[in-house]
Amino acid sequence: MKLSEIVLLAGLAVFSGVLLISSLDMPYGSEQSFGPGYIPLNIALVILGLIGILAVKAFMAGRKPGADGSAVIEDLSSALPVAAVIVLLAGAIYAMSWGSILAPLGLLMIILSWRFNGHGFVKSCLVSAAILAVIYTIFSLWLKIPLQ
Amino acid sequence: MDALTQLAGGFSEVLTVYNILLIFLAGMIGTVVGALPGLGPSAGIALMLPLTFGMPHASGLCLLTGVYMGTMYGGRITSILINTPGDAPAIITAMEGYPMMLRGQGGLALGLSAFSSFIGGFFGLAVLIFFAPVVSSYAIYLGAPEYFLLMLLGLSTIVLLAGDNMVKALLMACVGVLVSTFGSDYISGHIRFAFTPELIEGIDFVAIIIGLYGLGEVFYNLEKRVRIDLGKPSFNIREYIPPAYAIKESGGATVRGSILGTVIGILPGAGATVATFLEYALERRISRKPEEFGKGAIAGLAGPEASNNASVPGSLIPLITLGIPGSGGTAIMLGALIMFGMQPGPLLMIKSGDVVWAMIAGLVLANIFLLFSNVLLIPVFVNLLRSVQGHLASVVIALCVVGAFSLAYSTFNIWVALVFGVLGYLMKKADYPTGPFILAVVLAPLAENYFRQSIMLGQGDWAIFIDRPISLGIIIAMVVLGGLGMATKRFMKRREPAARA
Incomplete structure (x- = not known):
């Protein structure tokens, strides 16, 4: 198992x-x-x-x-990045409870693109900012959902 | 002929430049809202409701029904492109459409589902136009025992969604039932498992699917280091129009899905969900290539899509003729009818027939506009995805987080999505099927309520299920279908070695 x-x-x-x-x-x-x-x-x-x-x-x-019992060890090593992203996401959600949704989300997106998807830091920042701008326009400005 | 005359009257009211533009815009807005995770028909109609103040009644209703129809079209976009269904009927779309997208056939999947949705919607509308009063007169004979048996029929498709290991499927279905028991019990008023105040209303189903499919997929792809290669952005329209072989392969499934979606869509509560899952089970059962299901089968995508959209006019039948809303979307529509000073119920067609027929004419127009606008929008959505494919993990996580937040404007549902994201990831890794789990989450609360109501009606006597002719008929149909299914399976197994020889 x-x-x-x-x-x-x-x-x-x-x-x-x-x-x-x-x-x-x-x-x-x-x-x-x-x-x-x-x-x-x-x-x-x-x-x-x-x-x-x-x-x-x-x-x-x-x-x-x-x-064969080796599957357990192999499983653990490959799951480490996922565990890290889960912890990061949990941290971001906790930070969101302090008020802002978009700021912790933006930070999480940059870290994901930069550290986990292998993009450069500047590119990660620019793309994340562009995606957040689109999300803010649709959800906050158009649909009036209080994202902050 | 009478129905056609009244429909012509409806068209004469709707066919103005103002109304045509309104219906077109409503369809587009509905498509975009439906494509956003966390937002479905209820949100779309609720958002548009304030705009209808001061509008002529027919125009206002055309706007709302156009948005309703548009959200059903839009729901399939994120299901296919990022494996994040916005509502329960779109789960099958994700199960078959997303593997097609991974094969580089996202445009084809979207085009095919648009055509099937159009046919399904049109079929449902035809039934609404010609048979609404007849169908609704039969629907009132269905009571709690019949609804319970129909929910049971829906739940029985778990067998087909099980995959190779029935114990795993049963386990996940039971976990789904347990998850669905959180919150207020509608029969006794008892509050179950409210460990936090937010759980008094239960666990939001949409947060569950956002986590299970959206976040779960991201986590899995991160571990496997999956790089999705969708190619460079391209506006070659041939890529998005289904070829002849795909239309041929999907034709029968679309017709069957349309019929099933219209008939079962009338049921209040989970008509569209039951219809899509039953249609999927039917297609898999009769397919010559059942092994392709779950890996991007064309019939598995087209049939349930047709069912989903056929159920929209189907769900309007009890609303218009009996004043009974069958879903969140139609409940808001009911509010709109009352707001316009109309009296929903059997007298609606008599007292406000002109407005209702104008609304139906608007739906016919919306369905046609939606086919064209959706086919034209497919390249936009596919190319948007292509342009961010390198950052897909962060895009999906952002949409999932914002979608879950927008359910109740609180972080609680984001936590729920995260928990179910982890569950979805573990299930995918350990090869546990998600279909039985999600089907149980949707249908189990309804089945439980109808079951307990039935036993109360029978004063503790289970014979109520066989005393009533319709429920007895459903039981016989279930037994016959089950028996036929098993006999066919045995027959095919016997034929296989003979065919190989």
Whole structure:
């Protein structure tokens, strides 16, 4: 099993586990119909069951002769740029909560073009500024969406 | 003949220079708004509503319906070019159109979808003109059990979107159902999983698709260091007009999609979504090359596109004849009708028939204008993309961030998009299908509500699903179709070795 699949399944298991526990506080049903807790509780249980099936399948496949565990390491090294962009985007969104949407977004676009797409710094700045100007014209000036 | 006479009356009112210009502009504005991630028909109509104050009623309604139709055309542009669908029906467009774009056939995909949209829209309009009262008189016999079964039928297409691993597809469909349970429960009023105040209204579906498809694709391409080569900007119109083989290949699918889109588009709630997914499932089922689906199949793109646009006039049928809005867009249209002093409902066609027929005539004109304007706009959009292809990651992230922000003017939906972007990236890496997940997110809340309403109607008795003739008919149809599908699959499997020999 690849690292990405382990992370995905672990995340989904935590997600459904939290909702399963939360749904225990909701009415499950009455004689006339089902309550708001019926679907989340049952579906969360099914999800945990399906994750279990996939994990067991992967475990059994891993025990077969000739199974290779190197995919996990390879996966991790190639995912580093993505993790960096996710962290940068999260930082930009946090900065947006202070007021301006366009300033952190512009900075993020420049870094993406410059450091991740391999363009020169000046070109990255100019292209990002041009794209932001178009976005500002459409969303803010025309559609009156308060981007700032 | 009566319908044609009234339509001619509608045209006589609409065919003025002012109205023609208005409809043309409405279509163009709708196309641009529909192409922006996060903005769909509701936003487009809501934006134009203030402009209709003081306009003649017919002109105002032509403006609004023109924008509505235009957003449906525009929605496919970002789906095909940057894999960011703006609404649920456009997801199939992204699934088949984006791989075509990656093959350097973005112009062809856009041209093909414009033609299919035109045919679908026209078919839906013909049904609206000739059969609206008949269709709506049958629609009122559908209750919660029938709607639940229809939603179930839509959800059953998960089997076809599953790919190779059914367990993975089922898992993702269940996760979609769980995600859809956030927020207020409409039956009991109970608020589920509101960990933050923004979650009281649930998770915005558009933020989910912006993240899952738009951001997810960017993250995946960054890791794989994908360099999209779309060539240099070119205005050779041949590149954008579908060739004869593509039209031939898409012809049957377009007709089937048009019929399905019109019939199912009438259903309130998720008519267009169910129609596009069912049409996609149908095309894949009957195709001689099902392995091409998901990799840029022409029939897989054309059929659902026709369904999507056929559902626009379809969704207007219950609005005009019964006063029931089936979507966010038609709900705003309902508000506009009331604002103009009209009385939506069965008496609308009697009391304000002239205005309604003028609006329908305006829709016919808008559909024709939209075909031409969209074909002409394709080179503009494709060349815009070509000119920024080296910076595509930052362009898509910028559009996704601004699109998610514009849903509620808060950063919360950008966080939601980021979370689902990471989920989309992990799903793509680990080869988990997104189709079942997104279909469940759209249809599960409706299915849950109709299911619980049905059980309440039956006072806890499940027999309500077989006691009612229409719901029993739907169940029989589902069983027959399922049985036929399995029999065909077995027959084809038996024939394969024989054919190879």
